[in-house]
Amino acid sequence: MTMMKSAIKLMGAAALLAMATMGQAAAVECIAPADPGGGWDFTCRTVGKLLYDEKLMEEPVQVTNMPGGVGAVAYVNIMSKRPADAAVIVATSTVGVTQIAQGKYPAGTDAMRWIGMLGTDVGAIVVAKDSPYKTLDDLMKAFKENPGSVVSAGSSGAGGWDHIRLLMLAKAAGMAPEKFKQIRWVQFDGGSPAVTQMMGGQVQVVSTDLGEIAGFVESGDARILGVLSDDPIPTFPDAPTAKSQGLNVTGYNWRGFYTGGDVSDEDYKKWVDTMKSLFDTEAWKKAAEGSGLVPIWRGGEEFEAYVIDQAKQMEQISKEIGVL
Incomplete structure (x- = not known):
């Protein structure tokens, strides 16, 4: 009996291992390292739904919200508990890489395998509809006259990407x-x-991604002072860019995924190919553009090199503006 139980346990372990290494064939979990409603949550839920709808996954993708440390809690979770689990992916962006560059995560970019980016969001500076600030110039004058007079907010901590853009x-x-x-x-x-x-009066200005707060702009509850892009955004063509107001600043925030650092080359390639297939669908382009994202693809080794380079750039920017 003991030998039989041991054999059953071994068979069960082998089955679990097979499921883990099957990657896309097993039930997939997408971790959004923030509360519901944010950009990482949108990335997981939209991509997860489309992967199943477009028959790129055999089962619906499970979304797990894991807020904490602007993505650091999820990073630790994957590193310590699931480094080789090909059935889990994590939503990330420029925000996460900025945190890594500033040493706010427990390890560098080499701790994970970076799958790909499917689009980029655009930074925006927004105020409440009845705000006295009508332009970026109005806001900047207030900052220069009395830096502490305006309470600003975003989805990253002091020194994070939202803060850096401001x-x-x-x-x-x-x-x-x-x-x-x-x-x-x-x-x-x-x-x-x-x-x-901000609508409740606790803060006066928000620096964030346009895709995260597009609904508030559409409802008229929030007003855009400036978008941080080279050109006007098709979704909000009347919103002025910072450049058009004499401030030569852009602030893009790509959306993508990583998986554990010990995931096999075979399963990593499956993920890259799957995400590229999703990117090529009309459904993704429609969903992305409808949320203010510009569809852009970088995947595999090219994306990993891009992430490493961006981390270096964020470190340099952080030093230049005095937050690192």
């Missing part, structure tokens, strides 16, 4: 870097909660 604008407007620390910054787990608090 400081890049302040720098372009002529604000002295030594005054950056006087700007009051509040972190929320997502752009939507930040805008909700």
Whole structure:
């Protein structure tokens, strides 16, 4: 009996291992490292649904929200518990890479395998509909006159990508870097909660991704002071760019995925190929553009090299503006 039980246990372990190494054939979990409603949550839920709808997955994708540390909690979870589990992917973006570059995650980019990016969001500076600030110039004047007079917010901590984008604008407007620390910054787990608090009067301005708060703009509850893109955004063509207001600043935030650092080359390639297949569908392009994303593909080794290079750039920018 003991030998039979042992054999059954071994068979069960082998079955579990087979499921884990099957990657896309097994039930897949997508971890969104934030609360529902944010950009990472959107990435997991939209991509997960389309993977199943477009028959690129045999079973529906399970979405798990794992907020904490602007993605650090999810990073630790994959590193410590599921480094070789090909049935789990994690949504990430420029925000996450910025945190890594600043040493706020427990390891560098080499701890994971970077699957690909499917599109990029655009940074936006928004205020409540009845805000006294009508232009970016109005806001920057307020910062320069009294940096602590305006409470700002975003979905990253002080020194994170949302914060950096606001400081890049302040720098372009002529604000002295030594005054950056006087700007009051509040972190929320997502752009939507930040805008909700802004509508309640707790904060006065939000720096975040346009895709996260597009609904508030469409409803008229939030007003765009500037989008951080080279050209106007098709979804909101009347929203002025920072460049058109004399501030030469752009702030893109790509959307993509990583998986554990010990996932096999075979399963990693399956994920890259699967995401590329999804990117090529009309359904993804429609979903992306409808949420303010610009569909752009980078995958596999090219994407891994891009992430490494971007981490270096974020480290340099952080040093230049005095947050690192």
